[in-house]
Amino acid sequence: MKFCREYLARRRSDGLYRAVVETKALDAVRVLRQGRECLLLCGNDYLGLTQHPALAQKAQLAAQEEGVGAGGSRLISGSHPLCQALEHDLAAWKGTEAALVFSSGYAANVGTISALVGAGDAVFSDRLNHASIIDGCRLSGAAVSVYEHLDLADLARKLAARKNVRRRLIVTDGVFSMDGDVAPLDKLAALAKAHDAMLMVDDAHALGTLGEGRGTAHHFGVGKEVTIQLGTMSKSLAGMGGYVAASREVIEYLVNCSRSFIFSTAPSPMTLAAAREALTVLRREPQHLTKLQANGQYLRQTLRAAGLPIPEGETPILPLLLGSATAASEMSKRLESASILVSAIRPPTVPRGESRLRLTVSAAHSRTQLDYAANEIIRCWRALQ
Ligand SMILES: Cc1ncc(COP(=O)(O)O)c(C=O)c1O
Incomplete structure (x- = not known):
């Protein structure tokens, strides 16, 4: 139908097109996507209980x-x-x-x-x-x-x-x-x-x-x-x-x-x-919450220490503000090439000009996984400045 085609064309040209991508869970923080294993850094399984x-x-x-x-x-x-x-x-x-x-x-x-x-x-x-x-x-x-x-x-x-x-x-x-x-x-x-x-x-x-x-x-x-x-x-x-x-x-x-x-x-x-x-x-099992808090603080402080614009906070949600929808999409794409899955959050989910990567940690992330993610995020962010 014409109105659908026109709408979708507009979404594409505005960098706001969305698609459903098949993604299979390997565990609480690792997924298989288009044949590649990726580290998930954008889920809401905060305590890692999906696989309990x-x-x-x-x-x-x-x-x-x-x-x-x-x-x-x-x-x-x-x-x-x-x-x-x-x-x-x-x-x-x-x-x-x-x-x-x-x-x-x-x-x-x-x-x-x-x-x-x-x-x-x-x-x-x-x-x-x-x-x-x-x-x-x-x-x-x-x-x-x-x-x-x-x-x-x-x-x-x-x-x-x-x-x-x-x-x-x-x-x-x-x-x-x-x-x-x-x-x-x-x-x-x-x-x-x-x-x-x-x-x-x-x-x-x-x-x-x-x-x-x-x-x-x-x-x-x-x-x-x-x-x-x-x-x-x-x-x-x-x-x-x-x-x-x-x-x-x-x-x-x-x-x-x-x-x-x-x-x-x-x-x-x-x-x-x-x-x-x-x-x-x-x-x-309060240890899941303890680990979640430790993981959140660790990733937040690591990224902030490297100069990334992530605010202080006490929750497992870390917003990395990028501004335009295209910048957010580009950063998300680069991270996916490094096998890290962080979807770009764009309008209408957030206001125009406030597109971002919404990084979320889970109690199920290991230190090694967080270190790898932090290095790649810092590298991609610097490359885009
Ligand atoms: C703040 C908030 N409220 C409500 C919902 C909706 O919850 P559900 O996914 O169970 O429909 C969400 C989930 O995306 C949310 O983030």
Whole structure:
């Protein structure tokens, strides 16, 4: 079709064309891509649990004993006991009264925001929030105020400017997915209280990595002041599916009016069993988080010492800002020639002019692998200056 052809031609000429490339996992950080073994430095398997034998064993057992799929939505065909068990474990880990599982983190954001606010309400969203938050805000029909990234004064101004609304919701990433910086949840909680607003945090990248693995609210000690702690099982928990942890009342409300929960098939027994085991591993084997933090600091300091523009930080996400989409693509291509996989992050994922390589470390990376990656990244970056 003509409009598709024209769109794709434009994407190519703007350096923004995307393609799906077959990539087979060899272990948590090594992949086989187009016949070549590459080191993965852009995944979200922060704790390296995708290959943990205990998770595979639980998933396999659940598939054998319970079947490979849920077979229906929870409100129509009933809720699998593993769903409730996982929700119980998630609530315990997050320190909330209850939790609710969704089919993905994307579905959790879209279905939660659009349930909490609607026409006549206002939602206040950080400029760098994840696309699923942005889509949830749009879908909700509430008035959307986008505040500058981590700018509390701008947020306070925007809250004060929208007084005559029914409900107000402040929503933020906990750890920002493309920048790796952390939302000051204690200060956001104080602002929410002062302006009688609900506060929601998306801990997709904070679960397993921050606050002893329990997330941003735990890190700042403000669990009781956060209305919604949302997250995903697709990153540190190494599987798939989203969740919301909140008060019993909020969870009951979402069960009754979150459309992405109501009108979607429940996660499979395999997914649920693997996620439960991942939480057990988080509790039982703190060495993965310790190693993740050490690896993150090591790569960050090595690259910063060589002069690369990577900000200080405490998370496993290291943004290497390159500016143009073509510069980011070129650097990514050069690294792939050196058997290192780091995808270029370009608009619309990040704002125009802020294209970058998003380097992520995992607990599964060895020092030798990180040293090799650091040398190649420094070499390619210098060659492009
Ligand atoms: C901040 C954030 N929220 C939500 C999501 C969506 O989670 P999922 O991959 O489970 O749909 C992601 C994942 O890309 C994310 O980075």
